[in-house]
Amino acid sequence: MTKDSKIYIAGHRGMVGSAVWRALEANGYKNLMGKTSSELDLRNQQAVTDFFNLESPDVVIDAAARVGGILANSEFPYQFLMENLQIQNNLIDAAHKSDLQKFIFLGSSCIYPKFAPQPLKEDYLLTDSLEPTNEWYAIAKIAGVKACEAIRKQYGKDFVSLMPTNLYGPHDNFDLKSSHVLPAMIRKFHEAKTTNAPVELWGSGTPMREFLHVDDLAQAVLFAVEHKLPEYLYNVGTGTDVTIKELAETIQNVVGHDGKIEWDSSKPDGTPRKLMDSSKLRALGWDSEYTLKKGVIDTYNWFTSHQEDYKKVNLS
Template sequence: MNKDSKIYVAGHRGMVGSAIVANLIEKGFTNIITKTSNELDLTNQIAVANFFADEQPEYVFLAAAKVGGIVANNTYRAQFIYENMMIQNNVIHHSYLNNVKKLMFLGSSCIYPKLAPQPLKEEYLLTGLLEETNEPYAIAKIAGIKMCDAYRDQYGCNFISVMPTNLYGFNDNYDLQNSHVLPALLRKFHEAKLNNEEKVEVWGTGTPLREFLHATDMADACVFLMENYNDRGFVNIGSGKEISIKDLALLVKDIVGFKGTIYFNTEKPDGTPRKLMDVSKLKNLGWEYKISLKEGIENVYKTKFNS
């Protein structure tokens, strides 16, 4: 990419998309296109067709998606598969029709089988059953990966895919019904601290292991791969480090300064027992994460709740 290349970031208001825009600006890119969902409905094929015909972007970061945590994924199953497939089908197809030089599709680590060997290697895709609660979302994301590969195979498109681990950062979603575990914990502990509550409920047993990456690091990896990776197949993006939900809750409790106790509600679902990415492919390409989990959570908490 040249500094004046026309770059479209789909989903620029989301946590990942906004971080990609910030990274591009920091690196000196000057011709970035963004559209809000009110300006451009990516599920509308005609609207997307008109946008690509008018704007003719050279590079596309497809970070737009309908996303959420366990509750949202399991509750809005039809919406998650429909909206995500519509968005990616429209953007990928019209990138091809309008000769986009390169597209990056952002997926999710939930594409991997529920009981896949750990750490998760890229070749484990489609080797087992998915986690039931987010299966529709995962299938949509798998379809996006395969669509990029298919357009590469048939049309020679330089369309690549990346699979981020669990992300957190600025512009995260803190809605307790729809958010992921880390922002939900931050909000729960913060509000419990303000209200002088005696305990905070955490879903599940606390034993599942999760990996987290700051969105700022994720964006840096995406721009790095957009400039340096041109092969078939996708690349895992993560830290390669994991932490139990119990230890994560204790870390958040300490950072927030909550003095009460933690109650693990074992009647609530745990989700996948373990989900650690194998990031050796990314490391071999020359990129590693920089922001530690403790540092990242402290920065997010200070910005969101104490600014």
């Protein structure tokens, strides 16, 4: 690898892809490539093949996916399964056929069984059944992990999969209908701040979750770019978790909301705990840097500075 190596970041405008772009650029990589979905439809196998034949990237980072929350997964199971399979399979296969030696595949902790022991280890993959609410997305991502493992095993190429825990940060999705818990809380507390109106949150607040700032994931990708990792699959997380109640109180404090938090215990809590074991990657030299409070401050500052743009996107 050199600073002039041609690196293609699929999904470069999303939360993860844009963070990876920033991290690589900040570390002197000068030859970064990205294509919008209108410029390159990653679901189109021929278009992806033609792109690789024309551009011949040295490294591919796959941060492209169809993503969404529980509602979107339940309403569009076929699209979540098929479109994610198409995107990743076209990229992996074209990369392999063009004799590319380094491919970094990004997934999610949802690939692990719903009732796997805590913290989640890489060895737990395919040992039990998945969480039904997002199994379509999870099955696609598992297929991508196994495809990269197969290429690594059969051809000796440096194809590696990184599985982050719950991500948040700049460019997150703050739409209350489709966002995840942390950005949704930021928006709820912010909108209730002026009147200090009560904020209603789902569940009891007792489940525990782990949260990783997207810039920490970007540093893990940079680490994988600059090193040949010895195994095919690595978890990426902070190694610590908090209750949803602690998360809410942290966000409330950062936002400056002084009203009450009302917990709707009639709503489901979900899995009691979900923590990743990231010791394998940490042992190689990577580590997370953001504390939860520091990350929430950074994300809230980004949200407030982009609020008008965000509202326009929601209305379009």
